[in-house]
Amino acid sequence: MRIDTKKLNEAMAEKGVFPKDLCKRLNTTERELKIILIGGKDVDARTAARISSVLGVKVRDIEKTGDDYDSGAVSGKPETAEI
Numbered sequence: 001m002r003i004d005t006k007k008l009n010e011a012m013a014e015k016g017v018f019p020k021d022l023c024k025r026l027n028t029t030e031r032e033l034k035i036i037l038i039g040g041k042d043v044d045a046r047t048a049a050r051i052s053s054v055l056g057v058k059v060r061d062i063e064k065t066g067d068d069y070d071s072g073a074v075s076g077k078p079e080t081a082e083i
Contacts (some may be wrong), residue, residue, distance in 0.1 A: 001048055002064040005039045011055045011062055025054045 010047045023033050026047075036051075043050065043051075045059075052059045 001045065002039065002042055003036055003062055005037055005062045007062045008037065008051070008055075011054070011057050013057050017055060022051070022054060026050055027067065 012018070017025075019033055019037065020030065023030050026033070031043075036043060048059050048063060052062055055062070
């Protein structure tokens with residue numbers, strides 16, 4: 001599952017949680033969190049649940065929805081044009 005970086009940043013801002021604080025609470029490195037924050041890594045359900053628990057939000061409030069995966073760039077499908 002991918003975390004929606006915009007939603008995650010908004011949740012962090014609402015709760016006043018800085019990335020460094022989140023790292024400590026998740027027991028993860030800043031590098032690993034940075035990769036998640038820029039949207040470069042899928043996370044497992046357990047990690048997403050831990051993030052949502054720390055922030056006091058539901059997992060669905062921070063995950064990317066199906067609409068976000070419709071573009072070819074996100075899904076990994078090459079975009080093609082008909083000739």
